[in-house]
Amino acid sequence: MITQTPKWPVYVLGSVALVWIIPLVGIIAMSIRPEGEITSGWWTIEPFTFTLDAWREVWVNYPIGRAFLNSLAVASFATVLPVLFAPAAAYAFHYLKFPFRRILLLILVNAFVVPNQVVIIPLFKLWRETGLIDTYWSVVIPFVGLSFAWAVLLVKNFLSNFPRSLIDAAQVDGCGHLRTYFFIVLPNTITAMAAVGILQFMWTWNSLLLPMLFLRENATLPVMLSTISGAYEPNWDQRAVATIITSILPLVIFLFFQKYFSADGKNNSGSKG
Amino acid sequence: MSVQHGSILTSQTQAGPFAGLATRLFGGNLRRADWIAFALLAPTLIFFSIGVLYPLFETIRVSFLDWTGLSQPKPAGFSNYTKLFSDANFWNALRVTLTWTLACTGISVAIGWSVALISGLAPKQTAPFRVAIFAAYGISETASGLMWLGILQPDFGLLNGILRLVGLEGWASPWLGEPSTAIWGVVAAYVWTQAGLPLLTCYAAIQAIPKSQLEAAHMDGASHFQILRYIMAPLSLPGVRIAIFINLLNSLKAFDMIHILTAGGPIRATETVGYFMYQESVIYFKQGYGAASTVVLLLAVIVCSIPLILDKASESK
Numbered sequence: 001m002i003t004q005t006p007k008w009p010v011y012v013l014g015s016v017a018l019v020w021i022i023p024l025v026g027i028i029a030m031s032i033r034p035e036g037e038i039t040s041g042w043w044t045i046e047p048f049t050f051t052l053d054a055w056r057e058v059w060v061n062y063p064i065g066r067a068f069l070n071s072l073a074v075a076s077f078a079t080v081l082p083v084l085f086a087p088a089a090a091y092a093f094h095y096l097k098f099p100f101r102r103i104l105l106l107i108l109v110n111a112f113v114v115p116n117q118v119v120i121i122p123l124f125k126l127w128r129e130t131g132l133i134d135t136y137w138s139v140v141i142p143f144v145g146l147s148f149a150w151a152v153l154l155v156k157n158f159l160s161n162f163p164r165s166l167i168d169a170a171q172v173d174g175c176g177h178l179r180t181y182f183f184i185v186l187p188n189t190i191t192a193m194a195a196v197g198i199l200q201f202m203w204t205w206n207s208l209l210l211p212m213l214f215l216r217e218n219a220t221l222p223v224m225l226s227t228i229s230g231a232y233e234p235n236w237d238q239r240a241v242a243t244i245i246t247s248i249l250p251l252v253i254f255l256f257f258q259k260y261f262s263a264d265g266k267n268n269s270g271s272k273g
Numbered sequence: 274m275s276v277q278h279g280s281i282l283t284s285q286t287q288a289g290p291f292a293g294l295a296t297r298l299f300g301g302n303l304r305r306a307d308w309i310a311f312a313l314l315a316p317t318l319i320f321f322s323i324g325v326l327y328p329l330f331e332t333i334r335v336s337f338l339d340w341t342g343l344s345q346p347k348p349a350g351f352s353n354y355t356k357l358f359s360d361a362n363f364w365n366a367l368r369v370t371l372t373w374t375l376a377c378t379g380i381s382v383a384i385g386w387s388v389a390l391i392s393g394l395a396p397k398q399t400a401p402f403r404v405a406i407f408a409a410y411g412i413s414e415t416a417s418g419l420m421w422l423g424i425l426q427p428d429f430g431l432l433n434g435i436l437r438l439v440g441l442e443g444w445a446s447p448w449l450g451e452p453s454t455a456i457w458g459v460v461a462a463y464v465w466t467q468a469g470l471p472l473l474t475c476y477a478a479i480q481a482i483p484k485s486q487l488e489a490a491h492m493d494g495a496s497h498f499q500i501l502r503y504i505m506a507p508l509s510l511p512g513v514r515i516a517i518f519i520n521l522l523n524s525l526k527a528f529d530m531i532h533i534l535t536a537g538g539p540i541r542a543t544e545t546v547g548y549f550m551y552q553e554s555v556i557y558f559k560q561g562y563g564a565a566s567t568v569v570l571l572l573a574v575i576v577c578s579i580p581l582i583l584d585k586a587s588e589s590k
Contacts, residue, residue, distance in 0.1 A: 114571065
């Protein structure tokens with residue numbers, strides 16, 4: 001620790017952080033003031049009327065409860081599947097030898113270059129032909145597919161710090177690969193998978209492009225928000241409420257678990273040295 | 274690493290790689306370990322093939338077709354691509370993409386890195402400020418866009434409000450409705466969501482600097498600024514490098530924020546290639562043409578990722 005902590009960083013970063021929370025303050029102010037006061041400036045102080053009308057009306061005017069459930073379903077499926085599959089794939093890539101291993105791994109981990117824009121048109125046609133359009137699968141499948149690029153890499157990197165001796169011990173004791181995977185490796189990848197899961201949940205919950213095109217009948221929260229946006233439309237107070245409802249869950253999860261993102265792989269593996 | 278694999282996990286004698294491959298493909302038995310490997314990989318490969326590989330190849334295939342609206346697709350060679358590069362709108366999209374990508378990446382990383390460095394001088398006292406800036410990364414671009422309308426909206430937005438308040442009435446402007454300023458409005462909103470990431474990676478790199486090194490510098494009489502400039506800044510460069518890549522790729526692929534705030538307008542002033550593709554394919558239904566512009570976007574992302582790809586190629590042994 002530097003023996004004397006200077007004061008000025010506190011002031012400088014305090015002002016930056018202040019700028020950073022202004023949009024948040026704005027949206028909260030809009031959600032609790034009548035629309036008349038918003039359109040004369042949400043940031044004005046006089047007169048200030050507190051009202052929760054918008055919070056009540058938003059349930060009537062927008063299918064927000066339905067959208068919330070849709071978002072929850074999409075994000076949950078799109079998070080649980082990679083969390084189940086990525087460690088298995090990473091285990092195979094890290095500990096096993098099989099034909100095409102190197103080339104498969106290279107294709108998979110470099111798929112991060114594929115933008116969402118590449119998949120939308122072919123998948124739209126495929127979903128329409130197979131009747132999957134407007135089902136959760138239509139967005140869950142590409143979300144899961146696109147997640148492996150970084151999920152598999154993250155778990156595989158975690159495994160390179162995993163004590164080799166544990167695996168060897170299991171093999172000596174007669175564990176096959178499947179048992180080694182399920183009983184030795186899987187329980188120990190929980191930290192890495194927590195990071196994968198939290199980020200994936202947040203990204204899929206927040207995503208707009210794919211659900212906007214594939215889930216027209218089952219709009220998620222961002223899709224619903226996008227249909228009521230535009231600088232000149234009325235109902236600012238209700239839109240503010242909808243914005244808060246859309247943001248609250250990922251924000252809380254994100255803040256609660258942020259320590260996981262800097263977690264490294266050298267903790268609880270049950271082996272010394 | 275690979276030596277260790279050999280000793281325990283593969284009992285087979287090591288023939289040449291091609292001999293091994295040949296027996297496996299033609300008549301040779303896949304070993305039990307191979308079946309286990311593919312069983313473990315199967316779910317990943319299935320989702321990956323349907324969700325990524327199939328649409329990727331299909332987009333590339335369609336980009337070589339003359340396919341508009343409901344017409345029958347015809348082979349078109351490279352004509353979609355030659356048309357793209359003689360289309361003034363596409364050149365505009367390339368120009369906007371360049372400005373957008375450089376501005377978003379440069380400003381996000383500059384802010385995130387500076388905050389991380391300054392915060393490294395007083396880590397405990399500035400923790401809540403870091404959280405505030407980082408938190409915006411958890412908010413969707415859709416919601417962030419609506420939050421920023423509260424600032425950029427012409428009639429009651431905060432920015433024009435402040436300008437009127439301090440007597441700069443003439444500077445007030447419909448920021449997002451003006452072609453020359455619209456892109457900077459969208460950049461501001463996007464940077465707001467993205468700066469948390471460089472903050473995280475740079476701060477992690479600064480935290481990894483041994484405390485003894487900072488104390489030694491302090492003992493030797495280095496000022497806070499010198500510690501920041503000559504120790505923290507160079508040692509946090511790995512974090513900066515990661516952040517530049519991630520922000521660069523994210524802003525190249527960006528869609529949501531542009532869609533919410535300006536939908537590419539006014540008069541295409543905020544139309545990046547990632548949005549041009551959407552206009553052509555989804556709105557105008559020019560499938561072959563849209564696919565060709567998507568392939569250009571993909572190539573741009575690949576070119577920017579070459580250092581990362583090389584990294585991974587050497588890593589993935």
